[in-house]
Amino acid sequence: MDLIRKMNNVSVLGAAGKMGSGIFVLLSLEMAKLKIGGKEKKEFTLNAIDVSQLALVNLLGYVKSQLLKYAEKNIVELRGWYKDRHDLCDNEEIITEFINEVMTMIQTSTRIETAYNSQLIFEAIKEDKDLKVKLFSQIKQNNPDAWFLTNTSSIPIGEIEKEAQLTGDIIGYHFYNPPVVQKLLEVIKPENINQQLVNLSVDLAGSMRKTVVQSNDVAGFIGNGHFMRDALYALKKAEDLAQTEGWAKAFFLLDTISRDLLVRPMGIFQLLDYVGVDVTRFILESMQASFPDEKLSHDALNKLLDRGIKGGQFADGSQKDGIFKYQKGRIKEVYNLETGKYVKIEGIEMDCAAMMGELPTFKIYWKSVVREKNRTELLENFFEELHKIDSVGANMAIAYGENAKAIGQMLVDTNVAESAADVNTVMETGFFHAYGPINNYF
Structure with missing residues (x-):
């Protein structure tokens, strides 16, 4: 051409x-x-x-x-x-x-x-x-x-x-x-x-x-086809947890698990803030007509937007307040849907840590693992230990990883993506994940 x-x-x-x-x-x-x-x-x-x-x-x-x-x-x-x-x-x-x-x-x-x-x-x-x-x-x-x-x-x-x-x-x-x-x-x-x-x-x-x-030309394509459903899964799990622990702890706990125990650059709700709560809902609405058998919405998104909680970025690239409040890019407060107020994370992170229970002794972090030549070996060791632990945090992380894998496989099975490799490339390259959702870790 x-x-x-x-x-x-x-x-x-x-x-x-x-x-x-x-x-x-x-x-x-x-x-x-x-x-x-x-x-x-x-x-x-x-x-x-x-x-x-x-x-x-x-x-x-x-x-x-x-x-x-x-x-x-x-x-x-x-x-x-x-x-x-x-x-x-x-x-x-x-x-x-x-x-x-x-x-x-x-x-x-x-x-x-x-x-x-x-x-x-x-x-x-x-x-x-x-x-x-x-x-x-x-x-x-x-x-x-x-x-x-x-x-x-x-x-x-x-x-x-x-x-x-x-x-x-x-x-x-x-x-x-x-x-x-x-x-x-x-x-x-x-x-x-x-x-x-x-x-x-x-x-x-x-x-x-x-x-x-x-x-393939299916609403949401590969990237949002996975991310939107991943976010909806997290919102549903947070809603279940909020029944006993409240929304502030639920948001913080799911975000921590999806970041630290799934070895991602951001937790799911920080990523949702980055994209924008309003943009997320709009994308879901755009996709809904193509998937009448799925519920591509969540009441929590509507409640957040009704209260002016939108997320997104300022012109200089800094993060606007969303589900979390940020200071120099770090999470400092989390929004409580029950009260309509932000809660300092210092007041809930110890409770969330106790709730998660035992975690792998073999520690890996996204920032370092993505630079390692033996990344696969490190991830295999980490997830092997995670599967052996019977705690709230470990079990929630495993269920989350299994659901992410199922979403990825669904995109292949329904011909949105040509292959598992394409799904993994999108999530690794476009979302900077340390590994693709279709893997042998879950």
Whole structure:
């Protein structure tokens, strides 16, 4: 596929958002490779489209900072790009020229009409199918040659394609947060698709050095297909425990077990805060229509949102209060659904530790185990001991791991994922788990 021809003019919808800004940076680097690195004489335009002009101004600052990081890290490559520019002598001059050249390709706009001249439309707006269909349909009517790459994490691509009448010119291109750092790219092909678009998406992913996993076009795909059900399981177990121990202890205990005893980077409720309580519920609602036999909701999410507990991040990336309150990224308080107030964890963590009971003497921690070459051996030893312990904590962890495995296998059995390896790759690469859910540990 001729990337140069299709990337002469590109638009990103929702460019100033959390995901859109990262996607925008990646595309600016790809266009730099073509124009500067490839010595292309053609003009390249990258349009940042969003509803807020102020947010777009802030986006430009973020793009510059990321270009500077890239340039400093890849100065040898840049010197090769500018080897014929004898007026550029030192690294600082090359870096400045690089940033300036990339920034001249960028245009900002609050008008959807800006996308009418683009060959490629990348979309990272909120998970609202009706809004996506409206915008895509409007662009397609005014630009029949446009191709769409949507970052939706849950909405079936085929439904968008049909309702927006895109004649096969859309593909799911689901980046993980933050796109600039995350290696995983979940690619979703609807039944009706333009093969040239598929070829372009593969070539572009390769140029961005992404790890590609293809998911079938089923709501939630692989990543949220697993994560959402994993979160619902934790909410159900917390609800059961809250009957005797209260919600604050239930949230804290399940979060601790899912982090420490399953060897994950975050506990399940900290991850839910990171994604956003509101975003989680919206994704579940998006998935529900495709799974009428499942209950993809939980009253606790509704109660949290009714009280303004949303989670998510501030513009600087710091964590907003959600199920937990945070201080410099550390959990300091936990929300009690009964009282509507936060409780300091110092007042409950000893009780939770006592409740968990005996735990493995062979200690491993996610941060260290993921760096170990003998990771599998360490995990085998840890989980072997965990299975031998008869305590509340050990039994809850084993049941949790077995359920995570069952979810993963269900995604394979129902053809959402092509293989167990694909499920494991998504959870290991996209969610940074130390091991995939389909394993021999449970």
